[in-house]
Amino acid sequence: MQEYVASVLAQVKAKNPAEPEFHQAVEEVLESLEPVLERHPEYRAGKILERIVEPERVIIFRIPWVDDQGLVQVNRGFRIEMNSAIGPYKGGLRFHPSVNLGILKFLAFEQVFKNSLTTLPMGGGKGGSDFDPKGKSDNEVMRFCQSLMTELFRHIGPNTDVPAGDIGVGGREIGYMFGQYKRLRNEFTGVLTGKGINWGGSLVRPEATGYGTIYFAQNMMGTRGETLEGKTCLVSGSGNVAQFATQKLIELGAKPVTLSDSNGYIYDEAGIDEERLAFVMDLKNKRRGRIKEYVEKYPSAVYTEVELGAEVNPMWDHAADCAFPCATQNEISGTDAANLVKNGVHLVSEGANMPTMPDGVSQFLDAGILYGPGKASNAGGVAVSGLEMTQNSMRLNWTREEVDQHLHRIMHDVHASCVRAADMYGTPGNYVNGANIAGFLKVANSMLDQGVV
DSSP: OHHHHHHHHHHHHHHSTTOHHHHHHHHHHHHHTHHHHHHOHHHHHTTHHHHHTSOSEEEEEEEEEEOTTSOEEEEEEEEEEEEOSSSSEEEEEEEOTTOOHHHHHHHHHHHHHHHHHTTSSOEEEEEEESOOOTTOOHHHHHHHHHHHHHHHTTTOBTTTEEEEEOTTOOHHHHHHHHHHHHHHHTOOOOOSSSOOGGGTOOTTTTTHHHHHHHHHHHHHHHTTTOOSTTOEEEEOOOSHHHHHHHHHHHHTTOEEOEEEETTEEEEOTTOOOHHHHHHHHIIIIISOOOGGGHHHHOTTSEEEEOOTTOSOOGGGGSOOSEEEOOSOTTOBOHHHHHHHHHTTOOEEEOSSSSOBOHHHHHHHHHHTOEEEOHHHHTTHHHHHHHHHHHHHHHTOOOOHHHHHHHHHHHHHHHHHHHHHHHHHTTOTTOHHHHHHHHHHHHHHHHHHHTOOO
16 A cells, blocks of 8 residues: 555656645645555545545636836736535635745645544635735735736635635735625625624634634643643744734643744743733734834843744744744754754644644654644634634624634544544554544545545
């Protein structure tokens, strides 16, 4: 079976050259599936692996727009509709200069299994653009979003493909895109999630990915009779996921001590409390400033500049109990992982998608720490997106408590599914295998039921 998996992976690399993130994501999943394929020859006969690594549809388009100086700008837009076996395509839109086809295919592939784990009827997709919203005026962002949606609206819909936000896409961008969709289609429908609460959004949606990452960590800790109270925590990022992960950690009595952005990180040995987090939220969400401004307000903290893409990030070399990478893919190298283990970290719960490089994942597993891979631990965001879709379909708005209860239950069920699948296929305690197998089985069986499509 190892030979068969290797041949499928070789085909993926040959058909998709220069897409290392996509290769990495596929390899990690396929390696986990070897024991499943041994027990279920029908998956091999039905060419499930060969089909599941191939997007059902890839849309690439031009996005022309006019900046505030009256100059024409051109960006590239993407939508990867990866797999619809269990429901409409569902996954975020990312606006960032690093966006390319390979990164979005990796994200769409991961999304298939993540959405399956939530138990909600959602397929997997992803999209975005190489547009950089940083430094752009609201009017420039609006014109860009309207131009993007003028093409994208043909390919999405509440029963076809329901995008959401991701890096660079928050409430402002969702609002502009939804307005243009409504104008073009002449209908008010739940086509995007992450909408404003006044026009179809769900309470707890902004918080969901960060909260869910912490709820998953709680469930992992519970397997060893521990809690997060009193634990020193390293958190990367300072956007939506990092902010609400930090908020939930504070609420549970933990002590978060770091936050970061693409230029560097702050280390606050005293701990980031509610007041300091409120400063970060204002800094990032309203003033759109840089995290280094934190030390101007709180001089007892230390700011360290970090070169983007450096092999070692000193943020992961502080003594701590838990780590929550909430920034971006491949932010924890093998060296960083070794430093985390050396410094006493015994839990890693990923708020970002695939933030740990393969060498780092191997070290976490070898060390026997509690390691929650992103497709499981950060599934709370898309879970509440699914709940937003449900509320839109029912023309209802649930209370904050109702949504949070659903989120708690879903993250508990995701954790239980991972544990059960890992046990069933001979790798107890391995959340990587558990998440990949549990996510795969539901999709694979649905694909078999639906024939060769």
